[in-house]
Amino acid sequence: MTDNFEDLGFAKLDMSRRERTGVPETIYCAGKTKEQLVEIFKAFKSKNSPVLGTRCSAEQADFVRAAGLNVKYDAMSRTIVLQAGHLPRLNGRIAVCTGGTADLPVAGEAAAVAEFFGAEVDRHFDVGVAGIHRLFARLEEIRRADVVIAVAGMEGALAGVVAGLVEAPVIAVPTSVGYGASFGGLAALLTMLNSCAEGVSVVNIDNGFGAAALACRILRRTQKHD
Amino acid sequence: MTDNFEDLGFAKLDMSRRERTGVPETIYCAGKTKEQLVEIFKAFKSKNSPVLGTRCSAEQADFVRAAGLNVKYDAMSRTIVLQAGHLPRLNGRIAVCTGGTADLPVAGEAAAVAEFFGAEVDRHFDVGVAGIHRLFARLEEIRRADVVIAVAGMEGALAGVVAGLVEAPVIAVPTSVGYGASFGGLAALLTMLNSCAEGVSVVNIDNGFGAAALACRILRRTQKHD
Amino acid sequence: MTDNFEDLGFAKLDMSRRERTGVPETIYCAGKTKEQLVEIFKAFKSKNSPVLGTRCSAEQADFVRAAGLNVKYDAMSRTIVLQAGHLPRLNGRIAVCTGGTADLPVAGEAAAVAEFFGAEVDRHFDVGVAGIHRLFARLEEIRRADVVIAVAGMEGALAGVVAGLVEAPVIAVPTSVGYGASFGGLAALLTMLNSCAEGVSVVNIDNGFGAAALACRILRRTQKHD
Amino acid sequence: MTDNFEDLGFAKLDMSRRERTGVPETIYCAGKTKEQLVEIFKAFKSKNSPVLGTRCSAEQADFVRAAGLNVKYDAMSRTIVLQAGHLPRLNGRIAVCTGGTADLPVAGEAAAVAEFFGAEVDRHFDVGVAGIHRLFARLEEIRRADVVIAVAGMEGALAGVVAGLVEAPVIAVPTSVGYGASFGGLAALLTMLNSCAEGVSVVNIDNGFGAAALACRILRRTQKHD
Amino acid sequence: MTDNFEDLGFAKLDMSRRERTGVPETIYCAGKTKEQLVEIFKAFKSKNSPVLGTRCSAEQADFVRAAGLNVKYDAMSRTIVLQAGHLPRLNGRIAVCTGGTADLPVAGEAAAVAEFFGAEVDRHFDVGVAGIHRLFARLEEIRRADVVIAVAGMEGALAGVVAGLVEAPVIAVPTSVGYGASFGGLAALLTMLNSCAEGVSVVNIDNGFGAAALACRILRRTQKHD
Amino acid sequence: MTDNFEDLGFAKLDMSRRERTGVPETIYCAGKTKEQLVEIFKAFKSKNSPVLGTRCSAEQADFVRAAGLNVKYDAMSRTIVLQAGHLPRLNGRIAVCTGGTADLPVAGEAAAVAEFFGAEVDRHFDVGVAGIHRLFARLEEIRRADVVIAVAGMEGALAGVVAGLVEAPVIAVPTSVGYGASFGGLAALLTMLNSCAEGVSVVNIDNGFGAAALACRILRRTQKHD
Amino acid sequence: MTDNFEDLGFAKLDMSRRERTGVPETIYCAGKTKEQLVEIFKAFKSKNSPVLGTRCSAEQADFVRAAGLNVKYDAMSRTIVLQAGHLPRLNGRIAVCTGGTADLPVAGEAAAVAEFFGAEVDRHFDVGVAGIHRLFARLEEIRRADVVIAVAGMEGALAGVVAGLVEAPVIAVPTSVGYGASFGGLAALLTMLNSCAEGVSVVNIDNGFGAAALACRILRRTQKHD
């Protein structure tokens, strides 16, 4: 086990991850100072390595840009991307579905990360089970996906219903959307863990990144067998 | 407020409830001794008053029968009924739906209580959202009901999906069916409280009785306006 | 199932709901941008459809009004209403009761929504069980209601006491009013779910809207039988 | 601080507590072996000291009696008493109220302990708030008490309602009676802690002993001032 | 039961409480607008009735004073008092003890309320069990009290230790002081409910008011027997 | 959507699932009566359809066998299998790893279900992180798998460590193994949901079946692309 | 990292641990079959290696003895020991203190394990803080210990009070002793985690073994420096 990490003191960066594994590096921006982010992005740029940051605030993004780094920031999904070198392409499609409008930031993070990792992503937003015809209207399209990411807050029933309707693996992402007895996403999390339909597994509340990373691991497996 | 209760020492019985309100009396059997139950049923019989007991064990029922009381016991729903005098009839239908087979005892309690209170009940069992076509196969029938009681454990998503498909009020009953992160029905309870569809309210976990009692209050309201 | 939703990208609006079901549309404003709200209200206005928004901040309301939309905003209940066309009228009365002064925003939301849906509403505020004579002073009036909505935080005992005193269905709304071991409304929620009186069901913490929507479903049922 | 404890190895007994403080000793029987209980009761008998045991099973009581000890056992309250010497008398009355029949074991423990400590006890059982006229029928009597112990499970609303109706201090005892979302008495505990009425404090779930011990401390204070 | 409440619309004030019961009225200021507070204090002043407000912010207090009301505000305990007429005096002493410095606001509230209700109060601050000699240094004084109020956050062990050392009733007030696994006072609350020493009961987290109100009920009982 | 379910009253069986989807049917035996199980297995036998039952007690299995059904029962994994017709074969390998010996029943269920669904399974038991060299000794083998199922109770750290060492998707199964603050598997569940390594998702506590079903969905996806 | 484990299939045994590290091996018996235990003990005997089993039931112990193994079983602490070869001796003393009699099984496990690991152990049982003079009576002796293990259920205040009185490190063991709001030891666990005194750390509920193992690690460190 050789250590490929560059040690900035406050963080150890895996500069050769893409070369080694085909998977580019990602950074969790929340809790990092603006100065630390600049240093990190500069380190990747100097190696001509692409990098994506999640949970990046508009203020952080502005600071990074002001430092002369040519990054792309998406406010809705709070992702920041430094394009560099050549990104891998993955075969297969990921469908990202959401229960409601308020789940968009989490779904957006999932979609942005999956695309950064090389996957093709179909977005099916606002197809929650309270008006189930909206889901059926999209079903044929969703069934074409190799992996489905189901993002939902409040009652979180979307994942189980979808898993009963498709054959692909379903990754459920509970969101903290809701109030009162949603307890910050706990209700949706429990719903998803207790799904009666087979074929569902769950990541942490609001963890769009984790869902996308797992979905891409699945697609890479698919590839391996081609 | 005149007190119509007969005081047996261990319990105060409302002997004239049916005369006064049109609603016959019910008894929660769990936690009562066999001897206490016999005494209670005899008191009602002596007044020619009907009474229904919930959460009645087979052993309790045998003991009551052995004491010469002509009761009807249903093992699945754990209800015991002493027919006496004349029961009220309610206009309107109640649909009792369940997510899975294991929810039957709770659903059975709801149905038995509603029928004892005079309602007509349609049973739609095993129509959970994991195989949603089972629900759609019954939808037209469910839409005919004046009140829907949706009984479900595990993820508990049935109530919200049904509420999005019918116009009647939906009473959700979470059940303790499940394991692990169902936490004894807590997961289903939270799902139902966070339902995105309007028109749903929730009773305690496994409380089939409470759902039926509320459903019949609604039907009585309907009647009043006829 | 024909889809009557107008897709604004960030939301799918049910423009023909009132024509189809007699129930006008409502919008949950929290988490939507000011610009999105304007777009939504304009879409309804263009179809001459009424719409009510809940959880609307004063700032959101000001922005909508500044965009030239003739809406009515009520700061206490945080509701915003666009009157348009003809609203349905419902027979029957809803009594909205609160335990204390601090429950007013939730009770106000329930009352505003019920009135928007066409119901007649009686308000009985500050009748909590700590000074139970205040409740008895209003009891005769409350007994005239077809549905009672009982709104209470802290100990949340109001719903159970009321349900023991009236014959109408009681919809309990726990509120997040309180501190310490109220745990953001959890204490009141549990109290209400464990109500010893029959005839009570519960909606989410602070969900005045849900209580009103359910109450109106009940009134509509009543109507159907007239 | 002189140590008055007799050390049996498995327990240290305060043999001179009554002489020193006027308060006879009590023993928590649950979790002790039958043999240990016999040894404990013999030790007290040898000093002609009275002692009361709580949470005593019928089997434990039988064993103690079979060992030749002249004890009085009450199955309902699970208390066992060795009368010996002279018990103190306390001025003042304690009212023990319960919400329902199933709360009797806890209420019985409170009453037995209070009487053992020398207090006069009035029992008001089955006066829960779901049928509040039952409480009002007893109110004048309850108001005569110097301390009220309010024992209730499920929703646990009794304590707060009583505290709003009397001037005496109210000690609330939540019980584990209930099912589902009562979570073993947690719901009643939270209700009582959040009581809107002033003058209420709470002991542990099912802790009839603790309520009685505190009530008698209060009565002793009263005495001191006579 | 005659209603002595003055209805301000947003609140019902018990103007004759002091005359009727000897106990002056108190107001919970949190969640009330500044304008409402002024109206309330003016109503009491017009009847020459004293009133104490708890959880009063400095901003609220300034506004009330600016409205020409002659109130006394204490920033540490967040209490505001309108002196008027004649306050009752209670025999007996209350000892208010705290575990640490950070518990002072809650302890201060308890002390201020008890004094407003006419009790004599001894303050024993910063006597927590981590340095138990601090408690022993004050013990003789604490033993003179008729009621002990033990205020503590974090581990909350003070109440149980004190109850084992005094003969007076002990009212435990958990505080939200702490971090991490104190879970906003839950740890201290559970500690106190599980106290091994007899003679302890518990009020809500941070509820200094409730502890004082109960302590004064106990003192009044004492008086009654004089 | 044609309904292929055979309705036994107490259960609706999907008799043609294997023909339709290539996935044979499975039955959750817990909560079903022995007689119901016999009826279910006979129905499948009559159609020459294979079926696997999970959570099957030894008593249930004996009864089914006594009814003349030729089933294979495995006590450790509590699975019961009726071989019939032709089972599908899936390309790709699943590695099932466990933290400790006590996790074997859950891991066994996962392995049995995966094999029933046609997958090749490698078992790596007792490779928990407390003695991490045990995991490293197996690492090369585990890296050959297309999907890793990581089963662990108590601290549940296995899944995250494995995910950092392999490139395949990792399905984490928390188990209820442990005591005290493991809270029935909650600790392991939370650990797994908060995994710092990417590529992990989680199923319900003790849900070996769900992990296997999901793993096979992933393998089927792989196949599709071949 | 050479693997010294003997693989029995169901368990991997570290046969050379004592030789390698000076620490003899221990076995967690709960959840293992009687046959597995016999096999494990035989394996150790064949290598002349000592081994201690924790959480061993009387039935398990009888079976092991019946298999001809010369083990010593202690019913109170549920430990079973196979003496073999030469055990290490550790310098330094460990004081094991308990709050009450019911904590003895956990304290006994701690003491037995520490003695098996070679430490000298002083037992100070039933010195809980409700009668704090019992603790002071033992204080000088406790202060002589190099490590203090404080075992307590219910309120769990012992650890914090002791840590304020001694200079040695204190290892707190919450026990599941208690009822109601002790929530299976959660209350004691939280108390100990929130200890105001410095020098305390906490192991899992009822984990006497873990406390002893840690205490002996500390003593071994001491030795190293001699």
Add this chain to the structure above:
Amino acid sequence: MTDNFEDLGFAKLDMSRRERTGVPETIYCAGKTKEQLVEIFKAFKSKNSPVLGTRCSAEQADFVRAAGLNVKYDAMSRTIVLQAGHLPRLNGRIAVCTGGTADLPVAGEAAAVAEFFGAEVDRHFDVGVAGIHRLFARLEEIRRADVVIAVAGMEGALAGVVAGLVEAPVIAVPTSVGYGASFGGLAALLTMLNSCAEGVSVVNIDNGFGAAALACRILRRTQKHD
């Protein structure tokens, strides 16, 4: 027990602690006013006693410095130190390890406190188990420590893995780093309490101070035996 505390009214300071016990005093700054901090630091300065403050905000530190006190403030660990007199030196090394960058403030507090108490500290930051080779790269160094402090948020698996790899006692510090189902550090806390490796104990969430204080107690024990 002589009282060595200087009573400032709002706090009792142990001015002679260093002289008496060799351990200098520490202050918890959070929740204290700036003026109180100045008074406290002045009191220590006047006695030429060193003191360290934890949880000190930059604003508090500025104010103390502006008051002419020569203190050293470290923003990352939020510690403030007044050097005075002669600090003790401890033999032995403490290794402070963290899972990730975001755990630095807590780890920094632990390191600063340990150094203030006289220990030598090695820092091993960002060695979390998701990339376990980072830990192995540091293992030999970590093994040299006499006590290991393992600081980790999110899944919190670091402590258990380290304890399986070293022989020194391991003190685990869960941090509140994370989101969603980390529930403010609860997930990491539970992971650590359930550690399968022996030799681990746990302090409160984010309690770097407590871990250091305990580690130094252990080192002092070591010394005593030299």
